[in-house]
Amino acid sequence: MSRHYRIIDQEKLYFLSFSTVNWVDVFIRPEYKDIVVDSLNYCIQHKGLEVYAWCLMSSHVHMIIGSHGEPLEGIVRDMKKHTAKTILKAITDNPQESRKEWLLWMFERAGRNNPNNQQYQFWQQHNHPIELNSNFLLGQKLDYIHNNPVEAGFVREPQDYLYSSAIDYTGSKGLVKVKLIE
Template sequence: MGRKYRFHDNSNLYFVTFTVVDWIDVFIRQEYVDIIYDSLKYCQKEKGLDLYAYCIMTNHIHLIIGTENGVLSDIVRDFKSFTSRHIRKAIENSTIESRKSWMLKTMKDFGIKNGRNKDFQFWQQHNHPIELDTNEFLDQRLNYIHQNPVKAGFVENEEDWINSSAAGDYYQIRKGQVEVIIIE
């Protein structure tokens, strides 16, 4: 991985994206989304993750994150590893997942092709952390995250997307699924 895409300074905030291999629409089922929420909460409580914004789309996740007492690269590694294993188990054990065989085969094929994995890959390898070193850049990424479901045509207003920090935290329309630190 190039030097440009690393967590250089744990005292700064970063924009990260985690994308499911082959852009599989995994997060159309709440069961899989809940694994993401549970893992974010765990990382906040146990690993020192500071979460400033999020948006869970159907096949990828955007976050603005930081930490005061952890190592971001370790937190991200653990988050991706945990969610990958648990979502895989949820797919395997699902009695209602009509795409189960196709999804598992696709993830297995990606895992076999990638020398870093044994037999399975859920997330694409890179998350390209981008340091948010100016207020302008931070505001631009925050807007990008919250506008993502609007630009994708899923909702008319950013606050209408349920799996985002927009409605629950920034607009305070309803209680958010996970606590965030508001960027002002």
């Protein structure tokens, strides 16, 4: 992995994204989205994760994060592992999931093609963290994250998207405990 895409300085903020394998649109059901939200809040409360911005789209997550506890790469690794396992179980156990067989086939196929997995692969392995070392870059990534649902046509205004920190930047409280960038 290139040095450019590594978390080098634990004191810095990072923009990172991670996507489902093959960009599968998993996050169209609230129960799957809520697993990611719960995991973010758990990591904030118990692992020292600091979330400054986030947005959960249908197949991926964007975040600006830092840490005052465990190393950031370990938090992200554990969060991805936990959410993958929990979402796969939720898909398997959901009688309403009309795409169950196809979703599990996609994740199993990806898992077979990756020797790091035992059965399924849910998330793509890379995160491509980008150190936010200037106010310009920080502002650019913050705008990108919050405008992602607008660009996708989900909402007209960023703060109207429930699974994002845009609402927090309007003075209201969102689903995840966010530290505002001032």
